Amino acid sequence: MAKALIFVYIVVAAVLLLFLSHSPRTFSGHRHRRLKLRSNYTLAPSRHHAVPFDPLVAELERHREDKEWEKQLIHQKHPELDPDPDSAPAHESQPEWEDFMDAEDYLNDEDKFNVTNRLILLFPKIDVDPADWFVTEHELTQWNLYQAQREVLHRTQREMELHDKNHDGFVSFSEYDPPSWAQNADNESFGYDIGWWKEEHFNASDADGDGVLNLTEFNDFLHPADSKNPKLHQWLCKEEVRERDTDRDGKVNFKEFFHGLFDLVRNYDEESHNDSNHSDNSMDAPARVLFGQLDKDGDGYLSDAELLPIIGKLHPSEHYYAKQQADYIISQADEDKDGRLTLTEMIENPYVFYSAIFNDDEDDDGDYHDEFR
Numbered sequence: 001m002a003k004a005l006i007f008v009y010i011v012v013a014a015v016l017l018l019f020l021s022h023s024p025r026t027f028s029g030h031r032h033r034r035l036k037l038r039s040n041y042t043l044a045p046s047r048h049h050a051v052p053f054d055p056l057v058a059e060l061e062r063h064r065e066d067k068e069w070e071k072q073l074i075h076q077k078h079p080e081l082d083p084d085p086d087s088a089p090a091h092e093s094q095p096e097w098e099d100f101m102d103a104e105d106y107l108n109d110e111d112k113f114n115v116t117n118r119l120i121l122l123f124p125k126i127d128v129d130p131a132d133w134f135v136t137e138h139e140l141t142q143w144n145l146y147q148a149q150r151e152v153l154h155r156t157q158r159e160m161e162l163h164d165k166n167h168d169g170f171v172s173f174s175e176y177d178p179p180s181w182a183q184n185a186d187n188e189s190f191g192y193d194i195g196w197w198k199e200e201h202f203n204a205s206d207a208d209g210d211g212v213l214n215l216t217e218f219n220d221f222l223h224p225a226d227s228k229n230p231k232l233h234q235w236l237c238k239e240e241v242r243e244r245d246t247d248r249d250g251k252v253n254f255k256e257f258f259h260g261l262f263d264l265v266r267n268y269d270e271e272s273h274n275d276s277n278h279s280d281n282s283m284d285a286p287a288r289v290l291f292g293q294l295d296k297d298g299d300g301y302l303s304d305a306e307l308l309p310i311i312g313k314l315h316p317s318e319h320y321y322a323k324q325q326a327d328y329i330i331s332q333a334d335e336d337k338d339g340r341l342t343l344t345e346m347i348e349n350p351y352v353f354y355s356a357i358f359n360d361d362e363d364d365d366g367d368y369h370d371e372f373r
């Protein structure tokens with residue numbers, strides 16, 4: 001009996017100790033929140049996801065997505081292998097879920113994943129331009145961008161496996177079928193028409209003109225706005241004209257510009273325009289100014305070439321999101337409001353890095369009509 005009592009005391013003491021050592025002291029008053037992995041993954045394009053700040057978290061998510069991807073691939077190619085919902089016991093799908101929970105438990109096990117130590121480790125990798133013990137908006141944007149590009153390339157690699165049917169490392173036009181979600185979808189869904197899949201787009205992506213797309217070119221094909229290939233930018237401009245040209249004369253007149261494009265540009269430049277006045281008649285002055293600047297030959301219409309200067313704003317790039325995310329992080333963690341982060345500021349605001357950015361429902365503003373994912 002006494003032994004049992006002593007045992008209980010020891011357990012209680014141990015639990016207390018554990019509780020104290022995990023108390024929020026290290027986070028200067030921030031309540032401990034459970035870190036989350038992204039739990040949702042679809043093959044169809046969706047709104048832009050924030051990429052995890054920490055490459056280790058990104059790796060866990062990638063691993064999980066790869067499994068989901070394989071499962072959906074098997075489902076697509078061999079639906080007959082799907083477990084029969086009536087006969088299959090519920091625990092058939094259990095391992096996947098368990099795996100996910102393991103990963104999330106890992107993140108929330110402070111002995112294994114200590115956010116303070118992670119931030120100490122990552123700080124010098126971010127603070128590089130220059131390494132001065134301050135992380136600036138620029139450094140954080142570059143960091144986010146790099147994480148995002150890795151993520152995008154990884155997805156492209158998976159897509160490539162799907163399309164490169166003869167496994168020679170290249171995708172030819174004949175190998176390329178639109179993915180099933182595009183075939184099944186109606187022509188106008190996701191905001192772009194089926195011209196997306198046409199040969200012109202393929203050819204524009206083929207930077208060296210050898211008739212096939214390697215991984216880089218295929219990545220550009222899937223993410224034209226992030227590409228450095230000028231042929232793709234020109235192609236995007238042509239697509240933009242096709243999409244906006246409601247009277248089908250091949251050019252964008254002021255009305256088409258004002259009712260389609262101008263708001264996109266304005267939303268993109270929200271800082272400079274957010275106090276402007278919405279009214280079609282009186283407030284088209286800024287639109288007229290921009291239209292006039294773009295209409296280089298002064299014929300009263302915008303050609304595809306004349307859209308080139310704003311095409312980046314019509315198709316927000318990874319850089320745009322990376323900067324948006326950096327601005328958000330700095331606004332949340334910059335305690336002395338000097339516009340940059342010290343390691344201390346980061347350690348004291350860990351959840352800005354380790355939870356807000358994983359929220360699927362994190363509200364990206366704007367309507368990214370062409371975001372292809």
Ligand SMILES: *[C@@H]1O[C@H](CO)[C@@H](O)[C@H](O)[C@H]1NC(C)=O
Pocket residue numbers: 039040041
């Ligand atoms: C996944 O996303 C879909 C819609 O995109 C939503 O209906 C569903 O609830 C989400 N599932 C989880 C587990 O978040």
Ligand SMILES: *[C@@H]1O[C@H](CO)[C@@H](O)[C@H](O)[C@H]1NC(C)=O
Pocket residue numbers: 021022026110111114115116117
């Ligand atoms: C995380 O590591 C830091 C620094 O090594 C340490 O002070 C802190 O107690 C650790 N936090 C937890 C919850 O283990």
Ligand SMILES: *[C@@H]1O[C@H](CO)[C@@H](O)[C@H](O)[C@H]1NC(C)=O
Pocket residue numbers: 185186187194
């Ligand atoms: C999509 O457009 C093509 C012609 O461009 C047409 O044949 C097809 O029926 C359309 N599909 C849907 C679902 O609207």
Ligand SMILES: *[C@@H]1O[C@H](CO)[C@@H](O)[C@H](O)[C@H]1NC(C)=O
Pocket residue numbers: 199200203211
């Ligand atoms: C694409 O390029 C191929 C040659 O590589 C050419 O035969 C084809 O006509 C081009 N298609 C378009 C739509 O430009």
Ligand SMILES: *[C@@H]1O[C@H](CO)[C@@H](O)[C@H](O)[C@H]1NC(C)=O
Pocket residue numbers: 206207208209214215216217
């Ligand atoms: C693909 O080809 C381009 C030239 O079009 C080249 O710059 C790039 O390095 C190649 N990428 C790979 C992964 O081989």
Ligand SMILES: *[C@@H]1O[C@H](CO)[C@@H](O)[C@H](O)[C@H]1NC(C)=O
Pocket residue numbers: 275276277282
């Ligand atoms: C918006 O426009 C109206 C009339 O055009 C004007 O009275 C009002 O002051 C404007 N508001 C702002 C915020 O500029």
Ligand SMILES: [Ca+2]
Pocket residue numbers: 127128129130131132133134135136139
């Ligand atoms: Ca720096």
Ligand SMILES: [Ca+2]
Pocket residue numbers: 206207208209210211212213214217
């Ligand atoms: Ca090529």
